[in-house]
Amino acid sequence: MRILVCFxxxxxxxxxxxxxxxxxxxxxxxxxxTRKILNDADQxxxxxxxxxxxxxxxTEITAVTVTDDDGASFFTGLFAAGIGNVVRIAPEEDLTLRxxxxxxxxxxxxxxxxxxxxxxxxxxxxxxxxRQVPYAAAEMLQLPAIDRVRELMNSDGRITAVRETDTSLxxxxxxxxxxxxxxxxxxxxxxxxxxxxRMKASGKTAELIQRSAPALPDAEILGFRPARIRRDGRMISxxxxxxxxxxxxxxx
Amino acid sequence: xxxxxxxxxxxxxxxxGHAVQLSSAVHSLGRPKGGGPTQxxxxxxxxxxxxxxxxxxxxxxxxxxxxLFCRIEGSVTQAQLHILDVVAHxxxxxxxxxxxxxxxxxxxxxxxxxxxxxxxxxxxxxxxxxxxxDHLTATRSAFSYNMHAVCRLTSKPWCVSIxxxxxxxxxxxxxxxxxxxxxxxxxxxxxxxDTTSTAAAQSTAQSDTxxxxxxxxxxxxxxxxxxxxxxxxAPAGHSFCTCTRSDSRTxxxxxxxxxxxxxxxxxxxxxxxxxxxxxxxxxxxxxxxVSRPCAADGWTxxxxxxxxxxxxxxxxxxxxLAASGSMPFLMGIRNSSLVIAVNRxxxxxxxxxxxxxxxxxxxxxVEILERDL
Numbered sequence: 050m051r052i053l054v055c056f057x058x059x060x061x062x063x064x065x066x067x068x069x070x071x072x073x074x075x076x077x078x079x080x081x082x083t084r085k086i087l088n089d090a091d092q093x094x095x096x097x098x099x100x101x102x103x104x105x106x107x108t109e110i111t112a113v114t115v116t117d118d119d120g121a122s123f124f125t126g127l128f129a130a131g132i133g134n135v136v137r138i139a140p141e142e143d144l145t146l147r148x149x150x151x152x153x154x155x156x157x158x159x160x161x162x163x164x165x166x167x168x169x170x171x172x173x174x175x176x177x178x179x180r181q182v183p184y185a186a187a188e189m190l191q192l193p194a195i196d197r198v199r200e201l202m203n204s205d206g207r208i209t210a211v212r213e214t215d216t217s218l219x220x221x222x223x224x225x226x227x228x229x230x231x232x233x234x235x236x237x238x239x240x241x242x243x244x245x246x247r248m249k250a251s252g253k254t255a256e257l258i259q260r261s262a263p264a265l266p267d268a269e270i271l272g273f274r275p276a277r278i279r280r281d282g283r284m285i286s287x288x289x290x291x292x293x294x295x296x297x298x299x300x301x
Numbered sequence: 302x303x304x305x306x307x308x309x310x311x312x313x314x315x316x317x318g319h320a321v322q323l324s325s326a327v328h329s330l331g332r333p334k335g336g337g338p339t340q341x342x343x344x345x346x347x348x349x350x351x352x353x354x355x356x357x358x359x360x361x362x363x364x365x366x367x368x369l370f371c372r373i374e375g376s377v378t379q380a381q382l383h384i385l386d387v388v389a390h391x392x393x394x395x396x397x398x399x400x401x402x403x404x405x406x407x408x409x410x411x412x413x414x415x416x417x418x419x420x421x422x423x424x425x426x427x428x429x430x431x432x433x434x435d436h437l438t439a440t441r442s443a444f445s446y447n448m449h450a451v452c453r454l455t456s457k458p459w460c461v462s463i464x465x466x467x468x469x470x471x472x473x474x475x476x477x478x479x480x481x482x483x484x485x486x487x488x489x490x491x492x493x494x495d496t497t498s499t500a501a502a503q504s505t506a507q508s509d510t511x512x513x514x515x516x517x518x519x520x521x522x523x524x525x526x527x528x529x530x531x532x533x534x535a536p537a538g539h540s541f542c543t544c545t546r547s548d549s550r551t552x553x554x555x556x557x558x559x560x561x562x563x564x565x566x567x568x569x570x571x572x573x574x575x576x577x578x579x580x581x582x583x584x585x586x587x588x589x590x591v592s593r594p595c596a597a598d599g600w601t602x603x604x605x606x607x608x609x610x611x612x613x614x615x616x617x618x619x620x621x622l623a624a625s626g627s628m629p630f631l632m633g634i635r636n637s638s639l640v641i642a643v644n645r646x647x648x649x650x651x652x653x654x655x656x657x658x659x660x661x662x663x664x665x666x667v668e669i670l671e672r673d674l
Binding site: 062063065067070080146149175176177178179180181184185187188189193194195196197199209210212213214215216217218219220221222223224227232233237238266267268269270271272273274275276278279280281282283284285286287290291293294297298300301 | 315376378379381382385406407409410413414416417418420421422423424425426438442443444445446447448449450451452453454455456540541542543544545546547548549550551560561585596597598603606610617618625627628631632635639640641647650652653654655656657658659660661665666669670672
């Protein structure tokens with residue numbers, strides 16, 4: 050089986066100082082003090098691909114990302130975890146907040162190096178959180194897509210996807226090829242490689258491909274405004290808490 | 302201005318709610334400069350024939366000039382390629398400016414794929430759609446829900462999925478009423494619903510007139526066989542996947558209906574701590590939720606997650622224990638009448654989004670709840 054996993058390296062937005070969100074300027078420059086991490090949503094997707102490979106030896110996994118970031122430390126980690134091939138597509142222009150163009154580069158790579166049985170994506174990634182790239186890439190590749198997948202299972206050459214929505218829990222037996230978009234995966238984290246695996250992977254490098262993205266009609270960003278949820282925020286002492294809770298709970 | 306509204310749901314139970322949301326979104330668009338009235342057509346995909354109360358009021362029926370129906374086999378996921386073919390065919394025949402998708406969990410997929418297929422532009426989970434000259438503007442979340450991005454779509458057709466709860470967001474509540482009397486603390490969010498769209502939705506739903514038969518309300522929208530799409534489209538019943546299990550969830554969960562909810566954040570430390578919180582909640586007839594990291598770490602299932610990737614709750618009292626207060630989490634509790642937060646860090650963001658804050662260990666508060674208050 051051949052699997053292509055699309056992933057992204059992003060800023061750790063959990064470590065942004067609260068006041069840095071309180072402005073209508075484009076936040077991209079104000080948050081560049083934060084560390085970079087593997088997108089949360091993509092960790093589980095990479096792990097899902099590795100779990101399939103665990104159950105079906107000989108599975109070929111390629112992880113691809115569109116970024117102008119060198120990302121060497123992340124790529125070594127992917128090799129160490131068991132990803133066979135890592136590809137970095139370096140765009141000639143800035144594709145931040147341009148999901149259609151990003152999807153086009155991924156689809157182009159998949160079409161050139163395929164066919165793949167499965168193309169896996171996480172549901173969304175900051176800063177845009179557009180939720181567009183997987184669907185757009187699937188359409189460009191003319192592949193059926195199944196989203197909100199929490200788990201992928203394989204046995205005897207069959208692939209099963211467990212899909213969960215607000216209103217249902219479904220299981221599908223898939224006919225490859227298909228695009229899979231995972232959300233809230235059962236196995237949320239990418240496995241931690243051993244020191245031996247890290248050392249073995251230290252000499253490997255990601256394949257670098259430089260590309261120019263096609264001009265596609267992405268939405269134009271006119272500006273940003275803070276999304277704050279604020280309440281009165283009255284601080285009380287632990288000693289005051291019992292009386293407060295008693296008053297509140299007796300009204301229920 | 303021509304708007305095409307698309308709803309795809311396996312069953313008809315939720316379709317009238319989606320139709321209300323679509324009609325209010327169209328209503329709140331406004332008119333293009335110098336333009337005439339907006340025409341909105343509706344296309345419904347479902348595995349079942351139209352229900353008798355599909356569009357139960359005259360206002361809801363009149364909101365759409367044309368009402369089309371196309372039957373699908375299986376789930377929307379299974380029938381997606383067929384749905385996309387039918388949508389593309391109908392859109393090409395009428396040259397719609399805007400195509401709105403809503404409600405069902407497949408709205409994002411259908412909106413984006415349709416945009417690519419028709420060389421238009423796409424936006425998902427959009428709020429506050431407005432016409433801006435010859436363009437469409439909308440807001441949507443960005444930077445992990447910490448910011449709103451104001452976006453402008455240029456290439457038509459504009460293919461937009463509406464955020465499912467956009468019409469339900471609680472508007473800003475004053476702290477005093479118009480007599481100066483203090484009212485219960487509420488949120489003062491900048492993330493407010495467009496009250497005109499909410500009012501329009503309520504007006505549409507409440508008008509009460511005779512209901513015609515559903516069978517004459519909708520025209521059939523099958524794909525003509527002599528078109529390119531008709532020849533190439535996946536026939537009904539064929540799909541890239543076979544559904545081997547489908548468990549429907551009707552109604553709300555205990556967590557969504559509870560008047561008192563205790564929420565554990567990552568700071569509680571583990572599964573055992575969660576057990577203690579569950580016991581305290583049970584004693585008070587409350588429910589328990591968690592922030593996403595707790596489920597990701599395997600302390601409980603994802604059905605207990607409160608936040609943007611889980612449930613949105615509306616209890617009378619929400620007690621948040623040892624959660625820092627990230628925006629995706631706050632989105633899940635923003636509709637609570639009262640929020641009490643406990644965290645050892647007095648600078649934790651959760652306190653700015655709470656009515657009362659206690660800078661303390663979460664166990665101190667649970668100990669209080671375990672007593673007879």
